[in-house]
Amino acid sequence: MFKSVLVANRGEIACRVFRTAKRMGIRTVAVYSEADAGAPHVREADEAVLIGPAPARESYLGGAKVLAAAKATGAEAIHPGYGFLSENADFAEAVAAAGLIWIGPDPKSIRAMGLKDAAKQLMIEAGVPVTPGYQGADQSEETLTAEAARIGYPVLIKAVAGGGGKGMKRVDDPADFAAGLASAKREGAAAFGDDRVLIERYITRPRHIEVQVFGDRHGNVVHLYERDCSLQRRHQKVIEEAPAPGMSDAVRAAVTDAAIKAARAVDYVGAGTIEFIADASDGLKANGVWFMEMNTRLQVEHPVTESVTGVDLVEWQFRVAAGEPIPLQQDQIRLNGWAMEARLYAEDPANGFLPSIGRLEHFVLPDDIRVDTGVEQGGEVSQFYDPMIAKLIVHEDTREAAAARLAEAAGEVEVWPVRTNAGFLKRCLEHPRFVAGDVDTGFIAAEEEVLQSPASDEAALAALTLIAEAALDDGAVRADPFSPWVGQPGLSYGMRLNAAPRSTVWARMDGAALSGEVEPASAGWRSPDGTMAGVGFDQVQVGDRVFGYQALDDGFILFVDGEARRVTPWRAATGGAGVAASDGALRAPMPGKVVAAPVEAGASVTKGQTVVVLEAMKMEHALTAPFDGVVESVAAVGDQVAEAAVLAVVKAPE
Known part of the structure; x- marks a missing residue:
């Protein structure tokens, strides 16, 4: 057995490999980019080497830099993890040529299975059943269009070197085939350096x-x-x-x-x-x-x-x-038994699942299940890498028990201000169809409305309770909390004869208006239905439920069922939660690169028509016209843009 290993990867992948290596007494070497200088995988390794700037192409995808790091540290073997260089046959050959042990399959096997079209043909020859489709060498749009018609719609266009859903487009209508093909080719070229595709029956x-x-x-x-x-x-x-x-x-x-x-x-x-x-x-x-x-x-x-x-x-x-x-x-x-894993992503389900980047000011994960992660509280979620920040894994005797335990674990996730999909995961795991095992790849799309359900009534009461407690903590109010003349932003006291004093509370939770009454009691606040609610250190209890929270200067973050909900005081006099009319500016939801601009300045567009396409976090995001109008300006293809940068402006007709 070799005595040292370099892991040519980052984050939870590197941490996972290190865990086994340390148990086996194997010395570990990490590589890292400038963006990952303070990452956990760097600290966990016995030795770490800086290999370049933040972009993966200038660091983790640089095979020569990885080999130089192995040579400098005396590593005997290289484990590529999963992703990055793990399926790069040229890199595998270079590792062997350098006299190192490659922890992976032979390069010939990687090449045989690396291109989906060649792999399908190989499987046909080996007697393995394959999906009907086209994997020919002719990549002209005319031929691909004809083959799609022969296979029959819907079809799936897939980058031949693809993986992880990148370069994959479903097309239901022949009229949409050309656009789907162009997008699949762009993603394939950007992610894998190869724009060839194959077509399969969907x-x-x-x-x-x-x-x-x-x-x-x-x-x-x-x-x-x-x-x-x-x-x-x-x-x-x-x-x-x-x-x-x-x-x-x-x-x-x-x-x-x-x-x-x-x-x-x-x-x-x-x-x-x-x-x-x-x-x-x-x-x-x-x-x-x-x-x-x-x-x-x-x-x-x-x-x-x-x-x-x-x-x-x-x-x-x-x-x-x-x-x-x-x-x-x-x-x-x-x-033995049943296991489930949920991928915790730094993304915002309420905003089209767009990746969420930034500092993890509050980061709490379950501590009684297996959790594979490579980030920590105080760390950064970067725009340069995949947005998956942890994996939650459970093992139980039955499928029903596994689903219930994983749903519970997802509900225990507390992350802020970066958004995550934890609440969405919990709702997936608790959905009757999933619990019954009635699943297919269209499940999420079919049940999306249910899976995007709002906060529970208990959460709303907890939010109002926190606002009331905050008002009581103010010195002026504490002196006479039940005075009919005293009021606080988001809190109003009313004098009542022969009745317990109650407080009417107004708040916003993630922009939505909340209002209700709570009344003080010796054990804490009580809602009109008699449910007890009390506040402890970083927790608020409503009935039998306990919610975590984090105080902010202008309110609280309430952690409920895996989601972080911003709660702020709000008076009805300040107006409702209306949204101003769009000014026609299409702004970047995150930093990225403009990869397509289907329309030019001066062109007329209809509401919902794609105006510009942004590539960020390895995926394409289409920005569409908010109303019928004329494109006043549009960013140039190739532009690197910051979050909130104006990519295009659509002017409404006069």
Whole structure:
């Protein structure tokens, strides 16, 4: 076994690999960009090397810089993590040429599975069922348009070098094919340096099922059962679980056998994932599951497989890379219970799931489950990297228990001022369809209205209670809190004869108006229905529920069911929560780069028409006209812009 390893990655990925390395007594080396100088993965390593500026292309994607860091620190092996250089065959070859151990599959296997079109053809030859589609060399728009018509709409356009939903576009109408193709090609070129695409038939009720495989240099290939990754938003996984719900022994045998066959077709060594798409319109059937792609690396969702099998997959990677055989035979690998993982993203579900960046002034995660993270309170969420900030993982005896525990854990997340999807995750996990196992990749889109539900009544009462308590803390009010003549912003006292004194409280919670009455009692504040409410250190209790909060100069942040809600005093006299009419300025929701401007200054546009496209956090965001009008100005393609920068102005007709 080698004695030192450099992890060519960052964040939770590097921290995860370090954890196993330290347990095995292997010295660890980190690499970091200027933006990550204070990151946890830098501190956790035995040694760390700065390799460049914040942009990944100038640091983490620089293979030569990583190799120089390995040489300078005396590292014997390089683990690429998942993402960045993990599926770069040229880098894998360079590592071997430098006399280092590459902890991953052989470069020939990476190349064989790296391009989706070639991989599909290889699987066809190996007898693995594949989704009907087109993966030909002719990339002309005319040919691709004709092939889409032959396959039949809806179709899925996919970058041949893609992954993570990037460069993937669903097209339902032939009239939209050209725009979808152009966008997929742009994303493919930006993310992978390759704008070629393939086209597949779109399965209307698809399930995403993948099989963890592992091979060694002694001719052994095993599977560690399947994972279901069907809960997705815009083709990016949100919640994963193992095993897959509704999976019969017969279908499992067919899927895992196909996965083994696929791995053997490329002489696979190390950890890999064979991804399948299944038609869920009539339950899982052996003849309704098709090969989609192979990821020649460890996956983000590998913890659920570790949980149900009891295997440390990173340890297996180390041992196989060192020339050892796989530690277990197939009949020794068994399923135990049910595991689920939720991806905690720095994004704002209430604002179209746009990434949220900035300083993590308040950052609290559950402490009684497995949490994989690479950020901490006081750290920064940067515009330069993926917005996933943590993974919440649970393992229970049953699927129902796992879903309930993970929902509870998501509700315990407290993050501010960066927004997260924790509340959204909780609602997904508690949705009756999900609990029943009735999932497919369209679940989130179909249930979006329910999944974007507002705060609970208990949260509203807690918010009003906090405003009332804050007013009482003011010296003038405390002297005579029940005087009919004393009032505070957001709080009004009324004198009543022969009745307990009550206070009418007004507040805003995330901009929405709240009002209600609370009355003081010896044990705290009581709502009109008699529910007790008291405030403790950074907590407020309403009935049986306890909410965390953080005081601000102008109010509070109330943490409820995984969400951070801003609460401020508000008087009815100040007016309602109306929104001013749009001035026609389209502003960047975050820092990024202008990658397309479909219309020019002087052009007429209709409400909802795309005016400019911004690339940020590895995804494209279309900014549309707020009303019918004429484009007065528009940013140039290639411009790097700051958050809130005006990208275009639409002038309403006079």
